[in-house]
């Protein structure tokens with residue numbers, strides 16, 4: 178699956194036809210089974226996969242393209258406006274440039290870029306995407322996947338990479354701002370509670386053990402973050418939240 182492999186001469190890339198759902202299902206299941214143990218086994222049986230792909234093929238918000246070699250489906254991809262949802266190549270047609278041809282098509286169809294998710298254990302696919310200039314952004318703990326397996330968010334930043342990546346930062350910062358506001362309000366609520374529970378000048382302030390627990394739990398959700406670095410970030414977040422509470426309430430500084 179690398180760019181250096183010659184593309185089969187009889188390869189055609191074309192939109193999938195509605196009557197090809199069975200062929201797409203076969204390619205999906207064969208590719209997933211052949212990729213074990215790099216990939217977790219599919220959690221859905223053949224009927225469920227067929228009905229899912231049937232819905233995908235008839236979804237006006239998705240494009241399904243097939244790599245056709247001599248009239249049979251050698252691979253396919255599914256594109257939304259901003260995501261490459263699926264890219265699978267039949268094991269019998271792998272290592273012949275079919276995957277590269279499909280990825281090139283995705284880039285031509287979405288010149289401003291797209292994202293995709295790949296299982297963290299799928300080293301061959303991650304190497305394939307890296308080889309083609311895609312960039313890994315984050316690794317999850319897998320709790321959001323049906324398979325419960327950690328996955329990696331990858332992007333093709335498109336023809337204006339800086340603008341694409343900055344737009345992605347803006348999107349994350351919008352979420353981060355809301356989370357920081359929620360977190361700051363909770364820190365304040367805990368300080369109010371501690372004050373009320375222990376009398377004025379009581380036991381509020383920093384609790385190093387609790388903060389270590391917080392960082393530990395956050396690291397389990399975001400295995401790509403270094404614990405020491407995250408501890409320093411959370412030290413600032415918590416310290417600033419407490420200072421804001423002290424200024425608002427007129428409470429004596431805790432340190």
Ligand SMILES: O=C(O)C(=O)C[C@]1(C(=O)O)C=C[C@@H](O)C=C1
Pocket residue numbers: 363364367368382383384385387388391415418
């Ligand atoms: O859990 C507490 O005891 C808090 O005061 C809350 C909080 C936090 O914001 O998470 C703030 C300060 C402590 O050092 C630990 C945690």
